[in-house]
Amino acid sequence: MRSRWGGWPGSLALPGMVSAALVFLPNVVASATASAPDSTPATSGIPIKLPADHVYRHGVGRDSSVTFSHQTHVSLAGGQCTICHPQPYPMLRPAPVPHHGEMNAGGSCGMCHDGKNAFGVKDTAGCQACHSGIRTQAMAVSGTTAAPTARPIPKPHAYPKGADSPGRVTFRHQTHSQGTSTCTSCHPKPFRMAAVTPPPGGAMHEKDSCGGCHDGKKSFATDDPDACERCHRETGAGK
Amino acid sequence: MSWGLLYDSTRCIGCGACSAACKEQNALSLPIEKQTTAYTWTVVEKRGGHFTRRLCMHCESPTCVSVCPVGAMQKTAAGPVTYAADKCIGCRYCIQACPFQVPKYQWDRPVPVVGKCIMCEPRIAGGKATACATVCPTGATRFGDREDLVAEARKRIDAEPGRYVDHIYGLQEAGGTSVLMLSAVPFGQLGLPENLPDEPLPLLTWRVLSHLPDVVGVAAVFLYGVRWITQRREYVRQNEGGDAPVEPPSPAHGGGRS
Numbered sequence: 001m002r003s004r005w006g007g008w009p010g011s012l013a014l015p016g017m018v019s020a021a022l023v024f025l026p027n028v029v030a031s032a033t034a035s036a037p038d039s040t041p042a043t044s045g046i047p048i049k050l051p052a053d054h055v056y057r058h059g060v061g062r063d064s065s066v067t068f069s070h071q072t073h074v075s076l077a078g079g080q081c082t083i084c085h086p087q088p089y090p091m092l093r094p095a096p097v098p099h100h101g102e103m104n105a106g107g108s109c110g111m112c113h114d115g116k117n118a119f120g121v122k123d124t125a126g127c128q129a130c131h132s133g134i135r136t137q138a139m140a141v142s143g144t145t146a147a148p149t150a151r152p153i154p155k156p157h158a159y160p161k162g163a164d165s166p167g168r169v170t171f172r173h174q175t176h177s178q179g180t181s182t183c184t185s186c187h188p189k190p191f192r193m194a195a196v197t198p199p200p201g202g203a204m205h206e207k208d209s210c211g212g213c214h215d216g217k218k219s220f221a222t223d224d225p226d227a228c229e230r231c232h233r234e235t236g237a238g239k
Numbered sequence: 240m241s242w243g244l245l246y247d248s249t250r251c252i253g254c255g256a257c258s259a260a261c262k263e264q265n266a267l268s269l270p271i272e273k274q275t276t277a278y279t280w281t282v283v284e285k286r287g288g289h290f291t292r293r294l295c296m297h298c299e300s301p302t303c304v305s306v307c308p309v310g311a312m313q314k315t316a317a318g319p320v321t322y323a324a325d326k327c328i329g330c331r332y333c334i335q336a337c338p339f340q341v342p343k344y345q346w347d348r349p350v351p352v353v354g355k356c357i358m359c360e361p362r363i364a365g366g367k368a369t370a371c372a373t374v375c376p377t378g379a380t381r382f383g384d385r386e387d388l389v390a391e392a393r394k395r396i397d398a399e400p401g402r403y404v405d406h407i408y409g410l411q412e413a414g415g416t417s418v419l420m421l422s423a424v425p426f427g428q429l430g431l432p433e434n435l436p437d438e439p440l441p442l443l444t445w446r447v448l449s450h451l452p453d454v455v456g457v458a459a460v461f462l463y464g465v466r467w468i469t470q471r472r473e474y475v476r477q478n479e480g481g482d483a484p485v486e487p488p489s490p491a492h493g494g495g496r497s
Contacts, residue, residue: 046250048376074254081256081374082271086263091256091374 050074056097064131064193083112159199167232169199185213242318242363243297243385243417244372245392248429249402250379251290253283257371257380264359264370277345277354281371284430289422291429292380294371295320295341295356296409297417300439303333303342311353318385318417319358327352338413338435358417388419395421414439 050070058065074081081091088108089095103110103121109130113121119129157171176186190208191197200209205222207215210231214222220230258271261281272279274293281294297320304312304320311326312333322342329351333342345351359369367373372382381388392407408426409416412435420426427433436443 046252046377048252049378050376081254081376082259085256085259087269090263091260092263092370 054095058131064127065133066130067132157196162199165232166228169231170233241316241385241417242358242382243388243419244294244358244369245381245383245388245419245421246292246294247379247381247392247395248289248291248420248422250377251283251292252377252379253285253290254376255283256374256376257292258282260370260374261356264362265357267354275341275343275355277343277351280354280356286430287424287428289424289429290379291420291422291431293341293430294418295358296339296412297356297358298413298439299415299417300413300441302336302338302413302440305441306332306336308332315360317360317363319360319363320355320417321357321360322353322355324352329353336440338432338440385417385419392419392421411437413437414442 053070054068056066056068073084085091088098088111098108100121102108103113106114110121112118115123119126121130123129154173156173159169159171161168187193190212197209200206200211205211205214211222213219216224220227222231255271258279258281261267262269262271262279265280267278267280271282273282274284275282281292284291284293297314297318299314301312301314301320304314308330309326309328311323311328313321313323315321329344331344331353333353334340334344342353342355344353359367359371362369368382369380372380375381381391383391389407389410392410396403396405396407403421403423404425406422406426408420408422408431409418412432414437420429420431422429425433
């Protein structure tokens, strides 16, 4: 095409303008007449390969890790990848580890898990809906929705007797997980889950420890002189 | 080797993963709009119950490259039609020239440039498939050597003639494109132009413009001859008319002032 005028630059404005004029008008007509009424496309029978599950490691013994499954989150009827991609979750590089702080504020998982569109991330009675450990791909594919094995309630903590303590204290999850208190009332702050937090000492057991709840309002106060024995039982780990 | 994309409309479920990955790969601002814009380089549209992807077709002989006065658009040997925003002067010739209406303008910016799919040219250079093909969960968008994709498309049509119209869009259109498409319905119903010639569009004007130098040369000689004859006649008429003789024009400034 440029055999005779090989030295001409590649960007010839004029030829393209003219050819554009030649094709532009019929093109517009074609696209205007092409829009037909919408109907639901048949998507059945199309093999869909979703990305593998993401395991977010968390907690002691990995039994509170979160396994995110595309299978359970993508509705194949009206699947829209764009709800979660590329924001907040990128597709071409590893997804960031979501944190409860941003989820609770309506970001990340909390975009949908807000208690309305899906169970809420602040819905602390159901921690195990997500923190169910590392699930296998097979479980996800089979659509297993049964609650995974519940994490057993931790054993009582028998704190050693302090020098000026009237008696040993044994903390029981059993008695503290009733009523309105949930795992997140105490975890991960002020009490870490990965290791036993040392017993609070000092100014009548500190407001940011047992005293956070045992303040005389939510529960009996730690500085109530009549209540010492409710925690400090001489017999220790018994009962 | 020239890379290409094969988009099979019958395998598309309209999930939008291609659009999302495109946004991420090219660091384009959200949201993903309904139609392609300067910030949304590919979308999935639904027309008449059929999904269709909008993206740059990456013509083998692109009109946008032909018209660009500063060479911002380039057809690379690897297949992509790339765009250099730093060269662009914002003249919008490419927008007018494209038979598929692909390049879009940043109308909302004081110093706008154009936006269009560049077939993930940096990824291809790094040996990776395009972002859209990488994330497509059904394989509706496939990346590969264009020759292989043509063979694959032909194989699919032959294997399931009832599923497809017997046509590979992009094989011939406008001289061929790096992006190929398969569909269950005529491509006009997907909003693609069906009236494109099979030859490269820049060729249309080239046929005319390549003759212009000849026309100019011949016309120059002819008109000079006409002028010489008329002047000569005038000279002869005045000399034979009897008044003072007039000097004939010297050849040195023959084509100049009269």
